Amino acid sequence: xxxxxxxxxxxxxxxxxxxxxxxxxxxxxxxxxxxxxxxxxxxxxxxxxxxxxxxxxxxxxxxxxxxxxxxxxxxxxxxxxxxxxxxxxxxxxxxxxxxxxxxxxxxxxxxxxxxxxxxxxxxxxxxxxxxxxxxxxxxxxxxxxxxxxxxxxxxxxxxxxxxxxxxxxxxxxxxxxxxxxxxxxxxxxxxxxxxxxxxxxxxxxxxxxxxxxxxxxxxxxxxxxxxxxxxxxxxxxxxxxxxxxxxxxxxxxxxxxxxxxxxxxxxxxxxxxxxxxxxxxxxxxxxxxxxxxxxxxxxxxxxxxxxxxxxxxxxxxxxxxxxxxxxxxxxxxxxxxxxxxxxxxxxxxxxxxxxxxxxxxxxxxxxxxxxxxxxxxxxxxxxxxxxxxxxxxxxxxxxxxxxxxxxxxxxxxx
Amino acid sequence: xxxxxxxxxxxxxxxxxxxxxxxxxxxxxxxxxxxxxxxxxxxxxxxxxxxxxxxxxxxxxxxxxxxxxxxxxxxxxxxxxxxxxxxxxxxxxxxxxxxxxxxxxxxxxxxxxxxxxxxxxxxxxxxxxxxxxxxxxxxxxxxxxxxxxxxxxxxxxxxxxxxxxxxxxxxxxxxxxxxxxxxxxxxxxxxxxxxxxxxxxxxxxxxxxxxxxxxxxxxxxxxxxxxxx
Numbered sequence: 072x073x074x075x076x077x078x079x080x081x082x083x084x085x086x087x088x089x090x091x092x093x094x095x096x097x098x099x100x101x102x103x104x105x106x107x108x109x110x111x112x113x114x115x116x117x118x119x120x121x122x123x124x125x126x127x128x129x130x131x132x133x134x135x136x137x138x139x140x141x142x143x144x145x146x147x148x149x150x151x152x153x154x155x156x157x158x159x160x161x162x163x164x165x166x167x168x169x170x171x172x173x174x175x176x177x178x179x180x181x182x183x184x185x186x187x188x189x190x191x192x193x194x195x196x197x198x199x200x201x202x203x204x205x206x207x208x209x210x211x212x213x214x215x216x217x218x219x220x221x222x223x224x225x226x227x228x229x230x231x232x233x234x235x236x237x238x239x240x241x242x243x244x245x246x247x248x249x250x251x252x253x254x255x256x257x258x259x260x261x262x263x264x265x266x267x268x269x270x271x272x273x274x275x276x277x278x279x280x281x282x283x284x285x286x287x288x289x290x291x292x293x294x295x296x297x298x299x300x301x302x303x304x305x306x307x308x309x310x311x312x313x314x315x316x317x318x319x320x321x322x323x324x325x326x327x328x329x330x331x332x333x334x335x336x337x338x339x340x341x342x343x344x345x346x347x348x349x350x351x352x353x354x355x356x357x358x359x360x361x362x363x364x365x366x367x368x369x370x371x372x373x374x375x376x377x378x379x380x381x382x383x384x385x386x387x388x389x390x391x392x393x394x395x396x397x398x399x400x401x402x403x404x405x406x407x408x409x410x411x412x413x414x415x416x417x418x419x420x421x422x423x424x425x426x427x428x429x430x431x432x433x434x435x436x437x438x439x440x441x442x443x444x445x446x447x448x449x450x451x452x453x454x455x456x457x458x459x460x461x462x463x464x465x466x467x468x469x470x471x472x473x474x475x476x477x478x479x480x481x482x483x484x485x
Numbered sequence: 486x487x488x489x490x491x492x493x494x495x496x497x498x499x500x501x502x503x504x505x506x507x508x509x510x511x512x513x514x515x516x517x518x519x520x521x522x523x524x525x526x527x528x529x530x531x532x533x534x535x536x537x538x539x540x541x542x543x544x545x546x547x548x549x550x551x552x553x554x555x556x557x558x559x560x561x562x563x564x565x566x567x568x569x570x571x572x573x574x575x576x577x578x579x580x581x582x583x584x585x586x587x588x589x590x591x592x593x594x595x596x597x598x599x600x601x602x603x604x605x606x607x608x609x610x611x612x613x614x615x616x617x618x619x620x621x622x623x624x625x626x627x628x629x630x631x632x633x634x635x636x637x638x639x640x641x642x643x644x645x646x647x648x649x650x651x652x653x654x655x656x657x658x659x660x661x662x663x664x665x666x667x668x669x670x671x672x673x674x675x676x677x678x679x680x681x682x683x684x685x686x687x688x689x690x691x692x693x694x695x696x697x698x699x700x701x702x703x704x705x706x707x708x709x710x711x712x713x714x
Binding site (some may be wrong): 075082088089093227388389391394395398400402479482 | 538540543563564567568570571572576578584586587589595596597599600643645647
């Protein structure tokens with residue numbers, strides 16, 4: 072029984088192939104609609120997927136398990152100042168978080184400002200980041216040459232610095248900067264090392280255009296302030312993120328003597344949550360791109376229906392003959408349905424190749440150079456089954472029309 | 486083995502077109518023996534096409550009975566009729582009705598697509614069938630490379646494929662010249678005499694009808710005369 076059914080299937084497919092081969096050009100043009108549709112779906116989804124992965128890896132490179140503590144907004148007689156405008160976050164708060172919160176591994180207080188830097192006859196305006204000694208760990212940022220400053224240098228407020236790769240290029244070109252002295256706001260700083268290049272951040276310019284110095288030095292010597300602007304905190308593990316957040320909040324409320332029920336004067340930002348939101352929105356974009364591309368797949372399906380209808384009308388005598396020699400309604404229905412499915416499946420297969428090729432090509436376009444398109448198996452399978460479904464859906468009506476023909480009239484049709 | 490292959494009892498067919506109706510057949514009773522060679526004649530509108538359609542199981546009578554090989558086929562449903570057509574009846578048409586851009590062999594194989602035979606000997610059987618009409622060496626020629634007479638012979642090979650007990654030919658020589666016509670009629674005669682296949686042929690050419698052993702004349706839906714040679 073199984074063998075019979077299989078044989079019948081093979082035979083039906085053979086008949087369909089023969090019928091399509093009799094009209095190669097038309098078959099190809101019909102399949103073209105599906106080819107473009109499937110190709111577009113795969114290419115679009117791969118762009119969306121690539122964008123999503125790109126954002127995910129960006130966030131991962133900003134630092135694993137990172138929490139950022141910022142002071143709250145200043146509220147002076149009803150005028151709110153926005154996050155970070157308060158001066159309530161102190162160095163001791165940061166040190167206390169590092170010592171008293173079990174879910175926290177490292178902390179790095181942060182104070183930053185822009186300043187003019189000078190080396191020899193070159194000068195450069197850049198961002199001066201005051202950080203702790205654990206900054207490279209917390210921000211997942213490696214030192215390429217030389218070393219980062221250590222705990223003692225931070226405690227002492229030493230005049231040392233580590234260059235971002237853009238600053239190194241601008242002030243030193245090919246010269247080795249380690250051990251050299253540059254002037255920041257006219258104060259001489261000894262260069263300890265150079266950070267690895269990180270590239271563009273999404274919309275915020277180069278992240279390599281900066282110089283890192285001990286936060287103590289930044290507070291006392293450069294800015295003359297007694298507060299810090301934010302604290303980067305690394306949790307012990309990704310599972311401990313929310314625990315670390317809770318511990319930090321509890322500790323700071325206690326230290327700042329905030330009454331129960333009153334608002335925090337600080338804010339703990341969870342980068343993972345932001346990353347999730349961003350991933351969510353790129354996912355939406357992928358769905359959107361995919362849906363738009365699906366419309367072309369739908370149009371391709373309508374093309375198949377159109378051609379199948381023409382084909383049925385053109386082959387009425389053939390259908391009559393087939394019925395005369397013993398084809399049942401079901402045989403005719405299956406034959407035309409198979410033709411439609413074979414068309415859309417072949418279109419689907421070619422379209423997959425086309426889509427993969429297109430998504431590879433997108434990377435070559437300079438505008439999308441930062442895009443790493445990713446062809447996912449799901450999108451390929453989805454597009455393929457969608458194509459098959461379209462073949463069945465749009466092939467059914469013409470096939471049914473063919474099978475309902477009256478053999479006598481069909482044979483007589485001119 | 487002798488006996489009746491076809492028995493028609495008071496067969497009638499009425500077509501309804503809007504409010505009017507046309508009696509195409511008005512009570513035809515006739516018996517055709519196995520191995521007969523029958524020509525059906527009559528002017529257009531006499532009901533001969535309707536009769537052929539019913540004999541070919543393409544249409545059902547409005548009333549009356551049609552026994553084919555002892556089975557009352559007028560009660561059969563569409564699928565069963567399709568299977569009867571496939572197994573027992575071979576069709577030959579005036580305009581050949583071959584598939585375009587398809588080889589003679591593939592055209593001949595066509596009925597096998599709709600029967601439960603094994604696929605393996607399909608080609609073998611089709612070749613044997615083509616050999617029976619003298620076209621074995623043309624098996625791989627496409628339809629448009631064949632002459633009219635050859636095309637009709639392919640159609641006969643197709644009709645022969647499932648070893649039918651009955652061949653129905655509808656004006657089989659209508660599109661052919663007289664030389665080719667007699668070639669085709671010779672094939673029919675050989676099949677009828679050597680293989681004992683019952684032949685029923687519609688024609689309005691008296692010299693073609695003369696090949697048959699019996700001739701019936703239809704007028705206004707009734708058989709008005711029978712001639713035997």
